[in-house]
Amino acid sequence: MSVVSSLAPRSGRTTELVLTLAAVAIVGLAYVNLGLATSGTIPPGLAALGVGYLGVSLAFHVVLRWRARYADPLLLPIVTLLNGLGLVMIHRVDIARGRDLSDGVALRQLMWSALAVAIAAGVLVVLRDHRILRRYTYLAGAVGFVLLLLPLMPLIGNSEYGSRIWIRLGPFSFQPGEVAKLVLAVFFAGYLVQTRDALSVAGRKVLGLTLPRARDLGPILLAWLASLGVLVFEKDLGSSLLFFGLFVAMLYVATERVSWIAIGLALFGAGAYLAYLTFGHVQTRVLLWLHTFSPEALQSSDQLAKGLMGMAAGGMIGTGLGRGRPDLTYLAESDFIVPSFGEELGMIGLFAILVLYALLVERGLRTSLGTRDGFGKLLAAGLSFSLALQCFVVVGGVTRVIPLTGLTAPFLSSGGSSLLANWTLVAILLRISDHARRPLPDEQEGSAVGEARTEVVRMP
Incomplete structure (x- = not known):
């Protein structure tokens, strides 16, 4: 239950400003270091790029001061630093492949970053x-379902690297699944707020676990079948895992029953085994995972092997930014950008990036705990968990903890779809955190306390 206080908390905007300036400075220093390592000179476009990136970050900060004064002060600096480091590494891969700034991937990523920040500010x-979103619970579910189906459409659906997860309209391509995770999180949060009481009813107790009633298994079975559908028809193992994991996590947060986690893991294990027996591309992923350096695996793909050797070459402290060979690995600027950082920044640098992700997830979960309404709690927890699961899947795939799935690292990897979706995700978290930290007017405190006492929100 939330505790309402008449003491107005600090907004944290000055702290956010200082940390954002520090994040931009770190990105600028990394860009200078890259130029000195690759050409021996300071990059000529440093001033323009630095001022542009600083201007975009400060503009978003101004919007927060205007519209979300009490939002979490750490989210923007963390995301600014991650996005900027991603731009630096993408530019480094461009240089290694002989592309200059005008025709490289980094410039396109910078434009996508500016557009993503503008859309997040608009949100x-x-x-x-954020409670307005609850009115559109079932509309969000329908939109999410349509977005998942779009890549299967004959005219606009497009298959790349074996997965049919893209739509193409003229020269532009987009991954609708990135947006689907946002609207599905809204749908799951609204649905579970309405049905959590029924889903929390205890059934039989088996092996120390209190299982739900059989008639309450419908939602998780539907989510399981939908995730299998994504795997079967779109051959997208990463999105299938992400959507099902998101639903199970939010189901646990809503009901506080470990049995749902056990059921979810059992269904996931059964689905994964069934997919392995049925689909050749899943068998290939498992072969690359278990026998990466075998002749059969290398004949199929040596991408994972090269990524592992690149990280091994980096060692503890790395080869130095601009002094490695990340371009030897396929898709070094997107799917395998984590090994690129591991090679040039070493294990220490890679761990620092993982700490940034951990802080980002922690602030999201803190927002969930501090929110006064059940819908906001579930939505913030779901969005935070989706970031955590995506990071685990990406890093686990390139380090052979789990099979490769094809997901990209949030804010680091190249790709406009991912940037737009993840910046929007952060904007929603900022809006929820503003509501959680904003002091209530004195005349509303009594009613707020009464509402908090009547609405009991289960949280683990």
Whole structure:
């Protein structure tokens, strides 16, 4: 239950400003270091790029001061640093492959970054209260379902690298699944707030676990079948895992029953085994995972082997930014950008990036705990868990903890779809955190305390 205090908390905007300036400075120093390592000179476009990136970050900070004064002060600096480091590494891969700034991937990524920040700022301006999203629970579910089906459409659906997860309209391509994770999180949060009481009813107790009633298994079975459908028809192992894991995590947060986690793991294990027996591309992923350096695996793909050798070459402290060979690994700027950082920044640098992700997830979960309404709690927890699961899947795949799935590292990897979706995700978290930290007017405190006492929100 939330505790309402009449003491107005600090907004944290000054702290956010200082940390954002520090994040931009770190990105600028990394860019200078890259130029000195590759050409021996300071990059000529440093001033323009630095001022542009600083201007975009400060503009978003101004929007927060205007529309979300009490939002979490750490989210923007963390995301600014991650996005900027991603831009630096993408530019480094461009240099290694002989592409200059004008025709490289980094410039396109910078434009996508500016567009993503603009859309995130628009979300903060338009969405004055996150609870409005609850009105569109079932509409969000329908939109998410349509977005998942779009890549299967004959005219616009496009298959790349064996997965049919893209739509192409003229020269532009987009991954609708990135947006689907946002609207599905809204749908799951709204649905579970309405049905959590029924889903929490205890059934039989088996092996120390209190299982739900058989008639309450419908939602998780539907989510399981939907995730299998994504795996079967779109051959997208990463999105299938992400959507099902997101639903199970939010189901656990809503009901606080470990049995749902056990059921989810059992269904996931059964689905994974069934997919392995049925689909050749899943068998190939497992072969690359278990026998990466075998002749059969190398004949199929040596991408994972090269990524592992690159990280091994980096060792503890790395070869130095601009002094490695990340371009030897396929898709070094997107799917395998984590090994690129591991090679040139070493294990220490890679761990620092993982700490940034951990802080980002922690602030999201803190927002969930501090929110006064059940819908906001579930939505913030779901969005935070989706970031955590995506990071685990990406890093686990390139380090052979789990099979490769094809997901990209949030904010680091190249790709406009991912940037737009993840910046929007952060904007929603900022809006929820503003509502959680904003002091209530004195005349509303009594009613707020009464509402908090009547609405009991289960949290683990």
